[in-house]
């Protein structure tokens with residue numbers, strides 16, 4: 001089975017072709033860059049996506065070495081994400097599906113992150129830390145769906161980094177630059193640390209860190225901010241591991257690329273007798289293979305929709321998605 | 328018995344000749360040492376303080392024997408019995424009654440402005456005397472509806488995620504107990520619903 005997956009949740013418009021063994025036959029991406037000091041503007045990003053969509057799709061098909069007629073189905077990210085961006089992907093997917101008469105399947109973006117991370121790391125039954133622009137959550141599979149064992153009560157770590165980064169004039173996504181700056185910091189300055197049960201809160205950390213810039217270097221503040229935010233995430237992950245008694249920890253989402261986070265999570269796993277699984281950096285951010293791979297599993301489970309029902313759902317929660325391919 | 332809790336090691340031992348539990352918060356090597364020291368110290372003191380206060384209010388909690396702040400260790404009464412978590416995983420006749428008690432206990436804490444901070448099902452132990460509440464490491468004093476509402480949200484989160492097949496009944500019984508004790512229960516419960524909507528992916532400005 002060959003599936004074309006289309007991703008257009010936020011910054012990135014991407015397409016990929018995968019087969020049912022999980023082999024990535026092609027993987028093409030094109031990302032919108034926000035002007036420095038400002039965030040992603042949904043309408044601007046969607047215009048970018050509409051412009052690049054035909055080229056990205058064409059290239060994904062060409063690179064996979066097959067013809068679009070050989071594709072068995074089309075999958076697209078239907079949410080959660082930015083409405084205007086999601087709509088571009090949905091329209092492209094719907095058009096292709098009806099023109100070539102192919103089955104169509106809508107994929108939840110968060111499920112896409114987790115399923116591809118599972119495939120690439122061969123983890124079986126993990127606690128999964130989902131850290132991306134739109135998510136900071138600790139989830140595990142039980143009774144038919146991925147369920148939340150902890151999550152942020154306000155902003156995500158991605159937003160924390162972006163909002164702090166933009167405050168100092170960087171352009172989003174700011175995560176990689178924050179990591180770089182943090183690695184040069186040496187002094188730990190106290191910023192609010194808020195853990196409630198397995199949930200966490202970052203808005204106090206953000207406000208306080210901005211204020212600290214008056215008296216400390218950017219590197220030291222970035223260091224303190226990153227250390228504290230990751231410590232909260234690690235603590236809640238550890239709590240979830242202890243509670244569920246699972247022995248695998250999987251990291252999915254763009255922030256998985258951060259080396260300091262990986263190092264900290266390694267220590268968490270050592271304490272809890274668990275194994276850490278981190279997918280290759282290249283596949284931790286938003287990309288087509290996430291959608292294509294999840295699409296394959298959905299098609300195998302018989303989940304398809306008619307092109308006219310190709311919806312998008314900006315706030316489609318992970319724990320609303322039934323995933324019948326997992327026991 | 329050696330149990331690994333959410334953040335501490337639980338060791339069964341003796342104190343002045345009687346059976347006792349040593350709860351030790353060990354250093355977390357992944358955290359910046361200054362942050363870790365401060366958290367462990369702070370939580371040890373907090374836990375001891377609020378365990379005592381809850382006990383004064385007539386709730387079933389382990390009695391504290393000794394607090395060693397330097398080693399972030401609390402020595403306390405050993406409570407025999409099953410955790411509420413295991414009772415929900417292997418339901419018996421007394422399970423829903425225990426959920427009602429859980430509601431009453433959290434309600435009693437909230438009525439005296441104690442926010443538990445981690446009202447998960449592994450932090451309750453049931454035996455013939457009744458339901459005990461433990462683990463006050465994340466507890467604090469607050470009159471704020473928002474803080475109490477987070478406790479309720481955490482109860483719902485653990486029931487829905489860890490005990491999904493019993494979720495509806497368990498939460499219903501929990502509420503029954505809670506509402507029986509707390510005067511402004513409906514305002515707190517309503518707020519907990521808002522909290523869930525807020526933190527979740529309903530944020531339109533999620534990257535902007």
Ligand SMILES: Nc1ncnc2c1ncn2[C@@H]1O[C@H](COP(=O)(O)OP(=O)(O)O)[C@@H](O)[C@H]1O
Nearest residue numbers: 330332333334335337348389404405406449462
């Ligand atoms: N006083 C006690 N008597 C009996 N068992 C206890 C006692 N304290 C803790 N435990 C057991 O150890 C587990 C972890 O203890 P807890 O205080 O919740 O630590 P943590 O803060 O690490 O979660 C509890 O779920 C319970 O099963």
Ligand SMILES: [Mg+2]
Nearest residue numbers: 332333450462
């Ligand atoms: Mg506990």
